Amino acid sequence: MHAITLTEFGSPDVMQWTEVPDPRPAHGEVIVDVAATAVNRADLMQRQGFYPPPPGASDILGLECSGIIAELGDGVHGWKVGDRVCALLAGGGYAEQVAVPSTQLLPIPGALDLHAAAALPEVASTVWSNLVMYGGMRSGQTVLLHGGGSGIGTHAIQVAKALGATVAVTAGSQSKLDFCGSLGADILINYKEQDFVEALPGGADLILDNMGAKYLERNVNALAMDGTLITIGMQGGVKGELDFGALLAKRGTVHAAGLRGRPVTGRSSKADIVADMTTRLWPMIEEGRVGPVVHAEIPITDAAEGHRLLDADAIGKVVLRVT
């Protein structure tokens, strides 16, 4: 098959569409003929050599895909060849085929475009595992989403609104904020012009943060009583000062979690997240209340352009078409 490989670590141009060995399904895995994959910030870091794949994972880029099941490995139940699926991957999505544990497959909801569905697994798993399964997001809460225009942000807005929360977002441009508003966000904060702590005088029950150290102090100050800060990225630095006095006064919580390093099965696993999403999130997608937000769909042979688009502040996801 063909896949994107790297001539070396570096700029987007190190990515080449080349011939590589076909994947084989291990026990419990299926082979998916990939229709499309999507670009994640982790791909850009891996391309530059800063984010090696976890042990056992493919060294081909790509943390999600959509496509058609081509082959079942031993011990796979509930799926058949020909099923339209999307999948959460530990790697290997930038390719014509990928092997994936069947516990990381999700069905393509009826009316959804097969290629656009490639934009769902990573953002959905990240948002659902953190805000819903960990944070217990529910009706009546106020949720603050940093980077509201990102793939994760645009998905989180929809899920939070579908669950009945009040949604505040930060972004750095009016066009992003307008788009967030069109998805239902209630409070639009341009972080270049306004302090988000001041913009939320009642505080947030949940904060989804991608900035880490840089926002720590203000995020704690922006928590409501019993509020929870969930940090999933460290774009603003790794080490920050935590004020226990401020946190204790709020009975607050700081949680940080990633997705890629989770185990395939067991406690806090990808299988757990996918199973819970299938039951509780997928009906919202089938009803059209939550859907993929695709900034651009381009051929995978132009993967370099896809990476540049994400770096240039795409609103939503960049999808790479394989078929």
Next chain:
Amino acid sequence: MHAITLTEFGSPDVMQWTEVPDPRPAHGEVIVDVAATAVNRADLMQRQGFYPPPPGASDILGLECSGIIAELGDGVHGWKVGDRVCALLAGGGYAEQVAVPSTQLLPIPGALDLHAAAALPEVASTVWSNLVMYGGMRSGQTVLLHGGGSGIGTHAIQVAKALGATVAVTAGSQSKLDFCGSLGADILINYKEQDFVEALPGGADLILDNMGAKYLERNVNALAMDGTLITIGMQGGVKGELDFGALLAKRGTVHAAGLRGRPVTGRSSKADIVADMTTRLWPMIEEGRVGPVVHAEIPITDAAEGHRLLDADAIGKVVLRVT
């Protein structure tokens, strides 16, 4: 009635047993004839002027008591004059009588000494709300308790063992560690001689911490995957450096919470904690699996001596007898 009042803020000797007005029960409150109260670290801080009572609370010291119900206010159900009780207070325990919301009363388990029961409400509410209600402590987990010889530590050891957890404690002397071992603690760590991170190579699912900033980095390093650090005191400083990289790699959580500032009713309230303890913890006390740990029982007219004993590293609680 008589109560301890302060001639000024300062040393233990500012406390005097003097005549003050009797308390009156507000709606939903009862008057308790106090048999005994117990000393908390917060009392020492309040005596020195560092910890003013929350709005509406008595300015008399004392966050817990045991005694006999003397009078019911309007709107009190389920209690009667003459009931033997212990109570979680927002203040006012160092007195012959105290007014307390009936939702903060707990029955005295059958065989328990009325005076010793004064040592239970604060430590039980703190341990139960944080480790069980927030942290979800359960069988099979490993729990690290800092200050294992303190009132909170000696209570937490018993509750954790009763729930089937493996218990590690830190303390600064062999006599404290020996006592923790006699209560069932499995792993005894003298923090003056051993690094607790190294002593727990598998990590802790839950850490109960009273040190704050000073232990933050090592506490995060001592967490197991998906582990939770709960900080309830800041004896080692208020502001510490949080390494999001280390926390994210563990999918870890840092939580901080107090007890005194919680609302009387509603979400995260004292009423919620007391109700849950009555249902789930009190049976363990009735069965003798969890009990008060009393270092010394002295007359309330010697309150100054009680404060000095706590400061001198008492093991367990110091009870002040009123009757």
